[in-house]
Amino acid sequence: MAARVLVGVKRVIDYAVKIRVKPDNTGVVTDGVKHSMNPFCEIAVEEAVRLKEKKLVKEVVAVSCGPQQVQETIRTALAMGADRGIHVEVSGKDYDSLGPLQVSKILAALAKKEEASLIILGKQAIDDDCNQTGQMTAALLDWPQGTFASEVAVEGDKLKVIREVDGGLETIKINLPAVVTADLRLNTPRYATLPNIMKAKKKKITNVKPGDLGVDLTSRLEVLRVDEPPQRQAGVKVETVEDLVGKLKEAGRI
Amino acid sequence: CYLLHAAKPFDFDTSTGLTDEQKEFQKVAFDFAANEMAPHMAEWDQNEIFPVETMRKAAQLGFGGIYVRPEVGGSGLSRLDTSIIFEALSTGCTSTTAYISIHNMCAWMIDTFGSNELREKFCPDLCSMEKFASYCLTEPGSGSDAASLLTSAKLQGDHYVLNGSKAFISGGGDTDVYVVMCRTGGKGPKGISCVVVEKGTPGLSFGKKEKKVGWNSQPTRAVIFEDCAVPVTNRLGSEGQGFNIAMKGLNGGRINIASCSLGAAHASVLLARDHISVRKQFGETLSNSQFLQFKLAEMATRLVASRLLVRQAALALQEDRPDAVSLCSMAKLFATDECFSICNQALQMHGGYGYLKDYAVQQFVRDIRVHQILEGTNEVMRMIIARDLLTES
Numbered sequence: 001m002a003a004r005v006l007v008g009v010k011r012v013i014d015y016a017v018k019i020r021v022k023p024d025n026t027g028v029v030t031d032g033v034k035h036s037m038n039p040f041c042e043i044a045v046e047e048a049v050r051l052k053e054k055k056l057v058k059e060v061v062a063v064s065c066g067p068q069q070v071q072e073t074i075r076t077a078l079a080m081g082a083d084r085g086i087h088v089e090v091s092g093k094d095y096d097s098l099g100p101l102q103v104s105k106i107l108a109a110l111a112k113k114e115e116a117s118l119i120i121l122g123k124q125a126i127d128d129d130c131n132q133t134g135q136m137t138a139a140l141l142d143w144p145q146g147t148f149a150s151e152v153a154v155e156g157d158k159l160k161v162i163r164e165v166d167g168g169l170e171t172i173k174i175n176l177p178a179v180v181t182a183d184l185r186l187n188t189p190r191y192a193t194l195p196n197i198m199k200a201k202k203k204k205i206t207n208v209k210p211g212d213l214g215v216d217l218t219s220r221l222e223v224l225r226v227d228e229p230p231q232r233q234a235g236v237k238v239e240t241v242e243d244l245v246g247k248l249k250e251a252g253r254i
Numbered sequence: 255c256y257l258l259h260a261a262k263p264f265d266f267d268t269s270t271g272l273t274d275e276q277k278e279f280q281k282v283a284f285d286f287a288a289n290e291m292a293p294h295m296a297e298w299d300q301n302e303i304f305p306v307e308t309m310r311k312a313a314q315l316g317f318g319g320i321y322v323r324p325e326v327g328g329s330g331l332s333r334l335d336t337s338i339i340f341e342a343l344s345t346g347c348t349s350t351t352a353y354i355s356i357h358n359m360c361a362w363m364i365d366t367f368g369s370n371e372l373r374e375k376f377c378p379d380l381c382s383m384e385k386f387a388s389y390c391l392t393e394p395g396s397g398s399d400a401a402s403l404l405t406s407a408k409l410q411g412d413h414y415v416l417n418g419s420k421a422f423i424s425g426g427g428d429t430d431v432y433v434v435m436c437r438t439g440g441k442g443p444k445g446i447s448c449v450v451v452e453k454g455t456p457g458l459s460f461g462k463k464e465k466k467v468g469w470n471s472q473p474t475r476a477v478i479f480e481d482c483a484v485p486v487t488n489r490l491g492s493e494g495q496g497f498n499i500a501m502k503g504l505n506g507g508r509i510n511i512a513s514c515s516l517g518a519a520h521a522s523v524l525l526a527r528d529h530i531s532v533r534k535q536f537g538e539t540l541s542n543s544q545f546l547q548f549k550l551a552e553m554a555t556r557l558v559a560s561r562l563l564v565r566q567a568a569l570a571l572q573e574d575r576p577d578a579v580s581l582c583s584m585a586k587l588f589a590t591d592e593c594f595s596i597c598n599q600a601l602q603m604h605g606g607y608g609y610l611k612d613y614a615v616q617q618f619v620r621d622i623r624v625h626q627i628l629e630g631t632n633e634v635m636r637m638i639i640a641r642d643l644l645t646e647s
Binding site for chain 2: 036072075076079191192193194195197198200201
């Protein structure tokens, strides 16, 4: 029985917003743009809260890394039923270059500090689509991982995880402590209720600095340029199959 | 046109100036509206469905008794919180949100003026929407002249026996709890009391379901009392306090209805903006037309102005300020008029498509048209404001 679950929640640009690239091509416009909790993180929070409601875990701790604004995201997790939050303060250039490697180092350190026995994350964030943090965190902790989970069941001191993979569904059994990453069909996240939003105000969010966790935030990656995807070009109509094959050969496709 | 690309995009942000908590409430309401209501609003309108299950889902989130006290199941929030929530919900379905607001008003009246027994008997079920409520003031012979109502309530032993009928009752026939203003005393407002009548009480019946231009996701019927006996203990407040209670309920109701208009207008402005950004005529998108740019700017400006007035009125009401009644009337008058005009212009910007039921904008127009009429016509709002201005203090 996992006593404490850590759930990572990331503040990202809302999925419905039309993304625009900054004029200097260094990134996308985030100022004044609507942000929300990454949808896969919502699913992760929901799963953790359900485990608590089934009395399979004792405490759900929501974690987010970033500047002051990420506290909104932690509050949303608290309103969904997480017990307390941890805000890992990262801002400025460090935040701009924050990626899966640094976040997984932070999560690994927190998992040890908080004596967590389960970490649930979204499978990927909708801004960078990295799909790496869960896997890296498991590696750093030397814990088993159940990624792309569409179902999670506790069986004694093990987890049965059904994973969505290209070939279909794969069922694995892993020992606790473990890292699980949530896929789309794992659950449907609940709405926060008005009473829970008010209760969330009283739940604690502790602030932590990456340095306190012994984590080095230096990025090994440098973003050179960000561009819009190329405009979709008009197609060409062909008369016969021979024409089609000819055109494909011309374009070097076959 | 450079005007559209130079500045930062104004995302029609409805959350400026709100606390973090209010932003959370608003987010839940917007999400609920988008996921649970918007996909069904056309069907509910065309098939005249009273969406009981969806409303109960909303109640589970705390929307059944938003400003009712928590000890009887309410959410205990402020009038401003309530306005923000109804405005957001209304973007999903204005008609249903308007009914939810009427239900909330009734629950508040019982919570505020009912005995503890009454509160404990009715409020928990109303807050969970296990039971639904209706507000019964208007009669065939008394609309704006509400204080001239005729439904009588004669004291017989420990019961009032009600005779008369109410008109245009939202939810009538499908709801369970009726908050009824009736005459226990002499003429005028001071002879009116307020009693709670439960569906199934002998002597309570309903007229035919009215066919309306909008608000079709809520049934509207006459409510008829024929020697309908109601326990005296079902009275809210004291005898002769009924009109006062009704008006106090309506102050909040007016902010709620105005908030519903804001939501409809907000949704309509977004629909219009999206349409003119895509629709091309004369070789370019409609959004390149300076006339339409100016029109959109005016619509947005008047929407923001309406919103500010409604939220100020909500604050005044929750702080019990002396100008609260006037402000609520001003907010209802201004916002419902402006927002109808905004929705109507949004429809116009859609061209012929705006007239088709496949497009949502026409439903917003039809649904909010009645907001200029009920909960006190906009003419009555002017009466209230003028009286306030002209009375020597």
